[in-house]
Amino acid sequence: MRIVVYPGSFDPITFGHIDLVRRGMRISDLLIVAVLANPNKKPLFTVDERVAQVKSALKGFKRVKVMSFDGLTVKFLRKVSGTVILRGLRAVSDFEFEFQMALMNRKLDPGAETVYLMPAEQFTYLSSRAIKEIVQFGGDVTGFVPAHVKKALERKLRTTNLVR
């Protein structure tokens, strides 16, 4: 059984992430979307909010599980008996950071293999950060995120004016 872990901040989940989950399912028996708590990154949404949003966005997806984690991805991978880390590559600009992280994770755990998938073209410019900025400045993010995420963003950004 191939267990693939797709780690990330998902602050919040976008259609780009969902596209990657669909693709990841084709190379896994079980795909675990692992939401990184990481308070150092000062996410807009709490980890519980992000997990709930991801669960709701992926409702009906068979063979997909949503969990939160903290600390090293390779440790989490071992804990859930996974062997593959899934990450997305949108543009060359993602490459340098991702390359470094993949090699570091391989060093930490030679049993961990990182696989990169490219989203559909229309999602290559989508990032959680851009979504937060668009909402903050009154733009419409329909078509970029699920409706429940759009609502949550508008609610949250009405009371917080800082995009992190």
Ligand code: ADP
């Ligand atoms: P992180 O803080 O770990 O980068 P993100 O939630 O921003 O967390 O991203 C998690 C993973 O999903 C990363 O591998 C990122 O490249 C990928 N990703 C984010 N947005 C997209 C997108 N629009 N298309 C494909 N992959 C994406």
